[in-house]
Amino acid sequence: MKDSTQIIAKNWAERDTTPATTINPPCYKGSTVLFDCYADMLKSRRNEYAGISYGTDRLPTQRQFEEAMRQLEGGSVTRVFQSGIAAIQTALMAFTASGDHILVVDNAYGPGQRFCRKVLEKKYHVQCTLVPPNIGADIENYLQPNTRLILLESPGSITFELQDIPAITAIARQKGIVTLLDATWATPLYLKPFELGIDATIHSVTKYISGYSDVLAGTVSVGEKYAQRFEEFYKLLEIYTPAEECYLALRGLHSLAVRLRQHEQSALTIAQWLQTVPLVDEVLHPALPCHPEHHIWKRDFIGSSGLFAFTFKKDYSERELAAFIDSLALFRLGYSWGGFQSLLTAAKTARTTPSRYSAKTIIRLNIGLEDCEDLRTDLEKGFAMLT
Numbered sequence: 001m002k003d004s005t006q007i008i009a010k011n012w013a014e015r016d017t018t019p020a021t022t023i024n025p026p027c028y029k030g031s032t033v034l035f036d037c038y039a040d041m042l043k044s045r046r047n048e049y050a051g052i053s054y055g056t057d058r059l060p061t062q063r064q065f066e067e068a069m070r071q072l073e074g075g076s077v078t079r080v081f082q083s084g085i086a087a088i089q090t091a092l093m094a095f096t097a098s099g100d101h102i103l104v105v106d107n108a109y110g111p112g113q114r115f116c117r118k119v120l121e122k123k124y125h126v127q128c129t130l131v132p133p134n135i136g137a138d139i140e141n142y143l144q145p146n147t148r149l150i151l152l153e154s155p156g157s158i159t160f161e162l163q164d165i166p167a168i169t170a171i172a173r174q175k176g177i178v179t180l181l182d183a184t185w186a187t188p189l190y191l192k193p194f195e196l197g198i199d200a201t202i203h204s205v206t207k208y209i210s211g212y213s214d215v216l217a218g219t220v221s222v223g224e225k226y227a228q229r230f231e232e233f234y235k236l237l238e239i240y241t242p243a244e245e246c247y248l249a250l251r252g253l254h255s256l257a258v259r260l261r262q263h264e265q266s267a268l269t270i271a272q273w274l275q276t277v278p279l280v281d282e283v284l285h286p287a288l289p290c291h292p293e294h295h296i297w298k299r300d301f302i303g304s305s306g307l308f309a310f311t312f313k314k315d316y317s318e319r320e321l322a323a324f325i326d327s328l329a330l331f332r333l334g335y336s337w338g339g340f341q342s343l344l345t346a347a348k349t350a351r352t353t354p355s356r357y358s359a360k361t362i363i364r365l366n367i368g369l370e371d372c373e374d375l376r377t378d379l380e381k382g383f384a385m386l387t
């Protein structure tokens with residue numbers, strides 16, 4: 001045999017099958033998946049084949065991650081995506097059609113809102129209304145006869161307002177409106193959306209679930225009522241999420257609980273300390289009793305994660321802010337969050353609905369896994385640049 005393809009195929013077929021069980025499952029890669037016989041191929045064409053028929057049918061690595069997420073969240077079906085934003089976009093498309101109206105909270109992930117305005121509304125005639133980020137039973141005032149979906153994100157990942165999820169889902173259920181919740185901040189461990197009546201959840205796996213800032217992935221999990229509808233839509237799109245990303249996401253899940261406990265504890269310590277800093281105006285952290293929706297967090301959430309924000313009493317110039325931010329050594333500048341590295345962003349929020357924080361610069365902190373005392377010292381050093 002001279003042909004390398006034949007040599008490799010033969011070696012694989014006749015491989016040494018001495019048992020070697022690694023703790024972690026293998027990472028399967030592949031486009032073509034071989035059928036054992038023609039009868040199986042025919043079955044697959046008739047949708048009667050129990051095996052995997054192609055790479056986009058999701059290989060064992062994708063399926064293993066999906067199943068772990070499904071069980072953690074308690075949904076009926078979970079599907080994995082190439083990113084959190086891809087998960088948001090696909091969920092929105094799966095549950096809407098031309099002529100529908102949807103409601104989106106004004107603190108939802110920015111690129112998701114942009115997709116609603118520029119793609120759903122402009123190209124597909126799905127009308128989109130932004131609603132206040134701390135909405136509850138008053139969502140009733142925004143409903144139209146053709147409202148088909150409500151997109152929530154609680155807390156929002158810049159200003160941290162919370163929605164009254166059970167009040168909203170009670171109304172939505174009555175009217176047959178799909179509720180979709182981006183639960184990235186809480187992870188599947190600190191919020192149980194299906195128990196609060198949510199129909200489908202979104203997670204940016206990019207954040208805490210993978211945990212090391214080296215993965216882009218997302219999931220959508222759907223409860224019993226809409227599971228089949230979502231599954232069928234997903235299949236039509238022939239999505240492929242790289243196996244390596246699913247492998248790393250699975251690995252991240254093992255340490256999610258311990259990492260999250262540390263993020264939670266350090267973030268609370270820093271947040272409580274910030275409340276005592278004279279320059280600081282408000283600390284936007286749902287687990288602090290001063291947070292306007294703290295009672296909702298206490299009622300619905302199991303814990304808090306490591307992302308929160310604060311505002312300054314004074315309206316500093318960009319030059320002054322730069323002096324503060326650039327003096328920090330441990331807090332690095334960058335988007336995304338949920339990893340071991342502490343990060344900071346600073347921006348004024350652009351809101352369509354009335355907001356507590358319009359025109360204020362929001363300093364958002366991702367509290368990483370560094371020593372908490374070191375993080376506090378770093379911020380102290382930065383604040384000294386402002387006085």
Ligand SMILES: *Cc1c(COP(=O)(O)O)cnc(C)c1O
Pocket residue numbers: 083084085086109153157182184185204205206207216217218336
């Ligand atoms: C980052 C983020 C997303 C998008 O996730 P990507 O994987 O970066 O596309 C969605 N929702 C929230 C709340 C996020 O923070």
